[in-house]
Amino acid sequence: MAAVNMKKSQGGTVDRGVYLLFTFIVVGLGWVIAAVNTGISYLVLSMDWIAISTGLLGCVVFAIVLRFLHCAWWLAVVSLAPAVFVLVGSVQYAPEETLDGRGIRESVLITGDKAVEGGKNHRFILSGRSGRLQETLDYNGDSPQWKAGDRVEVIHDPKGVVPLAVASDVDPDSKLEMLAMGLTGWTGITLLAGRRGFVRRSAGRRPVFDDTGL
Numbered sequence: 001m002a003a004v005n006m007k008k009s010q011g012g013t014v015d016r017g018v019y020l021l022f023t024f025i026v027v028g029l030g031w032v033i034a035a036v037n038t039g040i041s042y043l044v045l046s047m048d049w050i051a052i053s054t055g056l057l058g059c060v061v062f063a064i065v066l067r068f069l070h071c072a073w074w075l076a077v078v079s080l081a082p083a084v085f086v087l088v089g090s091v092q093y094a095p096e097e098t099l100d101g102r103g104i105r106e107s108v109l110i111t112g113d114k115a116v117e118g119g120k121n122h123r124f125i126l127s128g129r130s131g132r133l134q135e136t137l138d139y140n141g142d143s144p145q146w147k148a149g150d151r152v153e154v155i156h157d158p159k160g161v162v163p164l165a166v167a168s169d170v171d172p173d174s175k176l177e178m179l180a181m182g183l184t185g186w187t188g189i190t191l192l193a194g195r196r197g198f199v200r201r202s203a204g205r206r207p208v209f210d211d212t213g214l
Contacts, residue, residue: 013202014198014201016198019194019197019198019201020194020198022069022194023069023190023191023193023194023195023197026062026065026066026069026190026193026194027186027187027190027191029061029062029065030062030086030183030186030187030190031183033055033058033059033061033062033086034058034086034089034090034182034183036054036058037051037054037055037058037086037087037090037091038089038090038093038094038179041090041092041093041094041095042094042098045094045095045098045161045162046161046162046163048091048092048095051090051091051094052087052091055086055087055090055091056087059080059083059086062079062083062186063076063077063079063080063083064076066079066189066190066193069190069193069194069197070193070194070196070197070200071196071197071201072196072197072200075192075193075196076193078189079185079189081185082181082182082183082184082185082186082189083182083186084182085178085179085181085182085185086179086182086183086186087182088175088178089175089176089177089179089180089181089182090179092175093172093175093176093179095162095163096165096170096171096172096175097172097175098157098161098162099155099157099162099165099170100155100170100172102157102158102159103155103156103157103162103170104155104156104157104158105153105155105167106128106129106153106154106155106156107128107151107152107153108126108127108128108133108151108152108153108154109126109128109149109150109151110124110125110126110137110146110147110148110149110150110151110152111125111126111127111148112124112125112148113125113147114136120140120141120142121140122138122139122140122141122144123136123137123138124136124137124138124144124148126154126164133156133164134160135160135163135164137152137154137164137166138163152166153166153167153168154166154167155167155170
């Protein structure tokens with residue numbers, strides 16, 4: 001970042017064109033982070049913790065770069081709100097889109113629960129058209145919405161890569177909308193950070209952690 005020359009050699013004034021270019025580079029960085037993490041999610045459909053980890057790292061990197069652009073921390077902190085939408089959307093879109101595209105929808109009967117009595121980790125045993133399903137319907141909590149004897153529509157992956165899910169919970173379009181909302185928020189915040197950062201540096205104001213306030 002130090003290599004980016006945002007000042008003219010004469011007068012110490014900030015080069016508006018270079019600062020505008022850097023602002024658009026940061027906007028592009030946000031979109032690249034979202035796209036790359038969505039791609040990673042496709043590559044590791046059965047290990048979503050990897051996409052969660054890389055997504056969190058990307059969001060932190062974006063916040064740090066945004067702080068440098070803005071020359072203050074508060075907009076970087078604000079960017080964490082749309083970062084949640086970017087993270088959830090980029091992590092969950094791939095498995096849900098895969099299930100929605102190639103998954104098998106089936107109405108199944110819950111025949112039992114593998115959870116230990118009094119336990120919170122429920123593993124509901126399912127029976128479908130061809131008999132008992134190999135996968136279970138999992139619920140971690142005290143008050144599951146299902147019980148033995150209930151019927152529920154599920155989607156299961158014939159390749160066994162993406163975990164089984166309740167059909168009503170599979171909505172890739174909503175995850176794509178979340179991703180778009182997060183990116184829209186990042187873009188707006190970055191443009192604001194670029195404008196304010198240009199003004200701050202033009203006025204000779206020091207970075208936040210060199211100052212005493214925001």
